[in-house]
Structure formats: structure tokens, C-alpha cells
Amino acid sequence: MTQSEQGEAAISCTGVVKRYGAVEALKGVDLSVRPGEIFGLIGANGAGKSTLIKLLVGTARATAGSVRVLGMDPLRQAGQVRSQAGYMPQAPALYEDLSPRDNVRFFGGAHGVPDLTQRTEEVINFVNLRGRADDAVFGFSGGMKQRVSLACALVHRPQVLLLDEPTAGVDPKLREAFWQHFRDLATAGTTLLVSTHLMDEALFCDRVAVMRDGAVLVSDSPKALLRRGRTRVSVWCGDERQSETLADYPSELPGLLRRRGLEDSVTRIELDEDTLETVVLELINEREAVHA
Amino acid sequence: MLRRTVLVALRALRQLRHDHRFLALSLVAPVLVIYLLKLFFDSVENPVFKPQQFVVPVGAFIVHFLTYVLCMIVLVRERTAQTLARMFVNGFRRSEIIGGYLLAYSTLATAQSLLVLVELNWLFDLAFDTSRFVSMYLVMWLLATISMALGIFVSNFALNEGQIFPFIPLVTLPSIFLSGVVVSVEKLPEWAQLLGRLTPLFYANRMVQALLAGGGLSDDWGSLAALPVYGGVVLLLATLTLREVD
Numbered sequence: 083m084t085q086s087e088q089g090e091a092a093i094s095c096t097g098v099v100k101r102y103g104a105v106e107a108l109k110g111v112d113l114s115v116r117p118g119e120i121f122g123l124i125g126a127n128g129a130g131k132s133t134l135i136k137l138l139v140g141t142a143r144a145t146a147g148s149v150r151v152l153g154m155d156p157l158r159q160a161g162q163v164r165s166q167a168g169y170m171p172q173a174p175a176l177y178e179d180l181s182p183r184d185n186v187r188f189f190g191g192a193h194g195v196p197d198l199t200q201r202t203e204e205v206i207n208f209v210n211l212r213g214r215a216d217d218a219v220f221g222f223s224g225g226m227k228q229r230v231s232l233a234c235a236l237v238h239r240p241q242v243l244l245l246d247e248p249t250a251g252v253d254p255k256l257r258e259a260f261w262q263h264f265r266d267l268a269t270a271g272t273t274l275l276v277s278t279h280l281m282d283e284a285l286f287c288d289r290v291a292v293m294r295d296g297a298v299l300v301s302d303s304p305k306a307l308l309r310r311g312r313t314r315v316s317v318w319c320g321d322e323r324q325s326e327t328l329a330d331y332p333s334e335l336p337g338l339l340r341r342r343g344l345e346d347s348v349t350r351i352e353l354d355e356d357t358l359e360t361v362v363l364e365l366i367n368e369r370e371a372v373h374a
Numbered sequence: 375m376l377r378r379t380v381l382v383a384l385r386a387l388r389q390l391r392h393d394h395r396f397l398a399l400s401l402v403a404p405v406l407v408i409y410l411l412k413l414f415f416d417s418v419e420n421p422v423f424k425p426q427q428f429v430v431p432v433g434a435f436i437v438h439f440l441t442y443v444l445c446m447i448v449l450v451r452e453r454t455a456q457t458l459a460r461m462f463v464n465g466f467r468r469s470e471i472i473g474g475y476l477l478a479y480s481t482l483a484t485a486q487s488l489l490v491l492v493e494l495n496w497l498f499d500l501a502f503d504t505s506r507f508v509s510m511y512l513v514m515w516l517l518a519t520i521s522m523a524l525g526i527f528v529s530n531f532a533l534n535e536g537q538i539f540p541f542i543p544l545v546t547l548p549s550i551f552l553s554g555v556v557v558s559v560e561k562l563p564e565w566a567q568l569l570g571r572l573t574p575l576f577y578a579n580r581m582v583q584a585l586l587a588g589g590g591l592s593d594d595w596g597s598l599a600a601l602p603v604y605g606g607v608v609l610l611l612a613t614l615t616l617r618e619v620d
Contacts, residue, residue, distance in 0.1 A: 102620075136620065139463045140462075140463070140619065141459050141462060141463060141618070141619060141620060142619060142620040143619050143620065157619065161465065164462075164463055164464065164465045165465060167463075169460070169463045169464075171456055171459065171460060173455070173456045175455060175456035175457050175459065175460040176455075176457065177385065177389060177457060178455075179389050179392045179393055180385070180388060180389060180392065184385070184388060188381065188385045189460070189464045191377075191378075191381045192378055192381060192461070192464040192465050192466055193464065193465060194377070218392065234460075238464075
């Protein structure tokens with residue numbers, strides 16, 4: 083990554099290594115997130131996503147490499163970075179004997195939010211907890227705690243949002259609402275770095291980095307990643323099926339149909355595209371075959 | 375800075391208000407233990423033995439023990455729930471977090487010390503006049519506050535609730551055996567005397583003994599000054615060792 087690219091990026095990591103004793107949690111991570119972008123960190127548990135986010139919020143120190151948030155060092159310029167960054171950790175990290183309203187007001191108060199009462203109600207409404215705003219968090223389900231945690235991360239209107247598995251345990255309807263809100267925030271200029279282990283959530287992101295064993299396997303837009311996949315075309319002539327695999331079906335399908343002449347006997351054409359998960363699995367297999 | 379310190383204190387107090395069991399245990403436990411102490415001393419049939427010499431220092435030890443352990447648990451709970459990390463990420467500084475906790479829990483220590491002293495005075499017919507009662511209370515309150523600081527400091531070395539337990543006897547046993555509450559410090563080996571001086575109860579006990587002997591706070595300025603100095607040093611160490619970054 084060039085210096086100018088690093089300067090323009092809302093978030094940048096260059097050659098980031100993090101070791102915990104003998105364990106290398108991050109093995110030279112490079113990535114750059116543009117302002118106003120939703121960037122997904124995709125990977126299984128233990129891939130290094132949470133460690134990377136901890137470095138970005140300044141609760142962990144990189145063993146080697148450089149980390150920048152809005153062009154600033156999260157450790158040396160902790161005060162400035164933290165006032166402009168919102169962080170939602172993987173664990174709810176809430177005061178469970180207090181209510182969602184108390185939790186949001188506490189973290190919002192730390193940032194000196196000027197219209198704290200109004201803003202607290204806004205974020206409580208957004209996470210759909212108005213009816214439970216004064217109940218102790220203790221009795222809440224995992225998904226409800228996630229919603230309170232997200233409200234705490236949003237309360238001070240941060241410029242950069244670092245969300246570690248924000249939709250874990252959240253029902254599909256609310257998950258859709260979360261992503262819609264993330265999109266609205268990005269449109270308004272907020273930069274979002276969202277980690278998830280759910281491949282289908284990558285499709286909500288502008289770009290993603292697929293992480294495995296502390297390294298970035300690939301970083302691209304979800305569409306570009308999907309283009310790496312293949313499509314199996316099955317042409318049915320009555321009960322007889324003929325299948326062919328195409329690398330780029332939008333450009334190759336017309337040729338296939340021309341070759342077949344699209345006879346009257348063709349009764350059905352099925353397209354079976356690789357999912358993002360299959361594409362990523364292929365990438366992992368390719369990488370492991372190279373290293374084997 | 376003060377705004378965020380007050381925020382932490384108000385939040386901790388709100389938590390205390392909601393946690394009825396914790397609050398009840400913090401206030402009822404010392405009262406109950408002192409009542410048991412009364413039953414014990416009543417059964418000692420020795421005309422030479424004067425329980426008054428022991429009960430106030432032992433009462434001070436109970437307050438020291440409880441505030442130290444409770445503060446340690448609360449801070450370790452913050453760490454394991456990851457709310458401590460979240461506070462840092464939201465801009466709270468180490469001194470603001472520690473100051474806030476000290477402010478909030480000193481209200482509990484104030485009530486605890488008062489309860490203990492009133493009960494001791496009543497159960498053991500200590501018949502303190504107002505001036506002596508206030509002096510005793512000041513010593514006990516200072517000890518409780520220092521014990522909280524000590525709890526915060528030691529909690530920085532425990533990564534989870536399970537690791538708290540080895541730290542309890544490590545601090546409280548030298549306190550009770552080497553501070554002069556049970557045996558005179560002068561009868562201990564020199565190294566043990568030095569160790570005794572590292573416990574806050576050593577200075578509190580000297581103050582209590584001077585007050586019981588009819589003296590005033592001004593009779594032992596050294597011990598009186600040692601308590602806030604001890605507290606300040608422990609607070610400084612607690613602030614320096616509170617880990618913000620992994």
C-alpha cells in the first residue's frame with residue numbers, strides 16, 4: 083500500500099502482525115477501507131477478525147506493521163481516534179444489572195453527546211427496544227443484548243464504526259434492518275468495518291476481505307469474488323440432461339446455446355451458480371494445495 | 375476528567391442500588407460477624423482479658439477485608455465482562471475509572487464503617503464520647519478507603535474471578551497476623567515486622583490503640599499521616615498497572 087493510499091483510507095493496515103506468545107494471531111495483514119464504505123471481514127472463528135478490530139480501537143498493540151484509523155495511530159492518538167470511532171465488541175460488554183437506556187446514556191455521556199437524552203431515544207428506537215428500555219439487560223436474550231450493544235456503539239454518531247459480529251444471534255428480520263441501517267450510515271459518510279462469519283452477509287458489503295488463520299486470503303468486492311465462481315448449465319431434452327460447467331456464464335452461455343442450436347426438444351435450462359461460500363472454499367483449497 | 379469520573383461513580387452507584395444482594399451482603403455481613411465476635415468474647419472466662427483492646431481492631435480488620443475483597447471482585451467482573459475495555463474505547467482514562475470507583479464505593483465504605491463502629495460501641499459497652507467516636511470513625515473510614523484502593527490495585531493482576539482467591543489470603547493474612555492486632559509487632563522477627571508495616575492495618579491499629587489508651591489522633595501523627603500516604607501510593611500503583619492495551 084502506498085503512502086498516499088494509506089493517507090486517503092479511512093482505515094488502513096500495512097503488514098500487521100500480532101503475536102500472543104508463540105501464537106501468531108495476525109500474519110502480515112494488509113487492507114485499506116475507503117471513507118463511506120462498508121467493508122466486511124469474513125472468516126471463521128479464530129481467523130483473526132476480532133484481533134484486527136482490537137488493534138484498530140487501540141485495545142491491543144500490533145507486534146509489527148502499521149495501523150491507521152482516519153489517518154491516526156489508535157494508540158498514540160487514542161483520544162482523537164476513540165472520539166470518532168464506534169466499537170461493538172463480539173461479547174455484549176454491557177452492565178447487565180442496568181437498563182439499555184442506562185447503558186446507552188453512560189457510554190454516550192463519556193463522549194459528551196450534547197443532545198444525549200434525544201439521541202439515546204433515537205438509538206433505542208432504532209434497535210427496536212423502546213418497550214424494554216428500562217428493564218435490566220440481565221434477562222435479555224443474546225440477540226437483544228447485541229441490539230443494546232449496537233445502540234451503545236452508535237450513540238455518539240461516530241465517523242468510523244467497527245462492528246465485531248454485530249448480527250450474531252439476531253433474527254433475520256432485524257438482521258435485514260441492521261444492514262439497511264448500516265447502508266444508510268455509509269451513504270451518510272460513515273465508514274463501517276463489519277466482521278461476520280456468515281458468508282451471505284458479505285453480499286451486503288461494498289468490499290470484503292476473507293480471512294483465514296490470521297491472514298487475508300483475498301480482498302475484493304463480493305461481485306468480483308462471485309465472478310471467480312463457475313456455473314453449471316444443465317440442458318434438458320425431455321428426460322435427458324446434458325451438463326456443462328462455464329467459468330463466465332454471461333459471456334459463455336450464448337455460445338453454448340448457439341452450439342446446441344436450441345432445438346425444439348430442449349424443454350428446460352437450469353443454471354446453478356457457485357455461491358460465495360463455494361468460491362471461498364475453492365480459494366482455501368487452492369491456497370492449501372500450494373502450501374502443501 | 376472530573377465529568378467522566380463522576381459518570382463512572384454514578385453508574386457504579388446505580389449498579390449498587392440495583393444489586394440488592396451485593397448491597398445487603400456488604401452491610402449485613404460485618405454486622406453479623408461482629409455479633410459472632412460478641413458471642414465468642416462473652417465465652418472467654420479470663421478476668422485479665424479485656425476484649426475492648428481487641429474488638430475495635432478486629433472490627434477494623436473486618437471492614438478492611440470486606441471492602442478489599444468486594445472491590446477486587448467488582449473490578450475483575452468489569453474485566454471479564456469486557457466493559458472495562460469498552461470504557462477505554464469510549465474514551466475513559468485509567469485515573470477516571472479508578473477515581474469513579476473509589477468515589478462510588480467510598481459511600482458504601484462510609485456506611486459500613488459507621489455500622490461496624492456503632493455496633494461495637496453498643497455490644498461491647500465501649501462508651502466512646504463523641505470526639506473519640508469521630509476519631510475512631512475517621513481511622514476506620516480511612517482504612518476502608520485504602521482497602522478499596524488495594525482491592526483495585528490487586529485486581530489488576532487477576533484475569534478472571536478464579537484468580538481472585540489466591541490474592542485474598544496473600545493480603546489479609548499478613549494483615550491480621552503481622553499488623554499488631556493479634557500479637558504485639560515487637561515480638562515478631564524483624565523481617566515480619568517490616569512485612570507488617572506494608573499492611574494498612576498496621577497503621578490503623580496503632581491509631582486505634584492510641585485512642586483506646588485515652589490519647590487523641592494528634593498523639594501519633596506518623597501513623598495518621600501514613601494512612602493517606604499509603605492510600606495515595608496504592609492508588610498510583612493501581613493507575614499505573616491497570617492494563618489498557620494487550
